[in-house]
Amino acid sequence: MRTDVRNCRPWRITAKTTASRLLAVALALAAGGAQAGMYRWVDGNGRVQYSDTPPTTFQTSGGVEMSKQGNVVRRTQSxxxxxxxxxxxxxxxxxxxxxxxxxxxxxxxxxxYTSEAEIDLARDRALEHHKLAIKGARIRAETVERNLAELRARIAGIEKAGRPVGPGLKDQLAQAGRESADLAHTVDSNEEAMTKVREKYAADKARFRELTGQP
Structure with a gap:
């Protein structure tokens, strides 16, 4: 029996290449088969379900993909x-x-701050501004109230005499009334601000004690 020496080597190379490819495909299929497993999820009725294919709601309802050995491969959240x-x-x-x-x-x-005394000093300085505003508003309010009393008395005298009250006098009364209301608001708002200032610095002192470990 004769052997074609020239064609022998190419044939062997082709056979070896084909065998390698078949082996790679077989290994890939085997690996895929080994990884293929089950899907576990909870259905709309609260029952646990198992299947070799994921449900259509797997990405929204959540579930677990497991290998054949029962190991968790992937988990999705509902x-x-x-x-x-x-x-x-x-x-x-x-x-x-x-x-x-x-x-x-x-x-x-x-x-x-380095001490509670410094916090108290800062509080007193902050309160002083509001105290001065309240004092000034109250002093001015006394003057405005006297002016209001005079205007009301004049208007009452004119009305008692049966004469018409002029528009200028009415405007003065209205303006004085508005100023009186504004001054009262100034006093109230500054008193509220003083309360907040005291609360703030009291909280600062309490926190300062915590940070410095003071009782």
Missing amino acids: EAERRAEAERVAEQKRVAKIQQRQAQLDRALMST
Whole structure:
């Protein structure tokens, strides 16, 4: 039997290449078969379901993809789980923002004051501005009230005499009334501001004690 030496080597190369490709395909199929498993999810009635194919709601209802050995390969969250996760992350960010803000306030507090006496001094300076505003408004209010009383008396005398009250006098009365109301508002708003100032510096003192470890 004769062998064609010239064609022998190419044939061997072709056979070897084909065999390698078939082996690669077989290994790929075997690997795919080994990885193929089951899907587990909860249906709309709350029952746990299993299938070798995922349901159409797998991406929205959530579930678990498992290997044949029962190991979890992939997990998908339901819409409710994704919402809960988003809320949890948002809450974490909110808390972190509050903590960051508090840390900034603490640094500012400790860099501004070295004792509680300094905090009291700063409070008194802040209150003084409002005290002066209230004092000035009350002094002016006394003058305005006297003017109002005089205007009302004049108008009453004119009306008693049966004469018409002139528009100028009415305008003066209206203007004095508006000024009296504005002055009362000035007093009230500054008193409210003083309350807030006291609350702020009281909170600063309490926080200062916490940061410095004072009882």
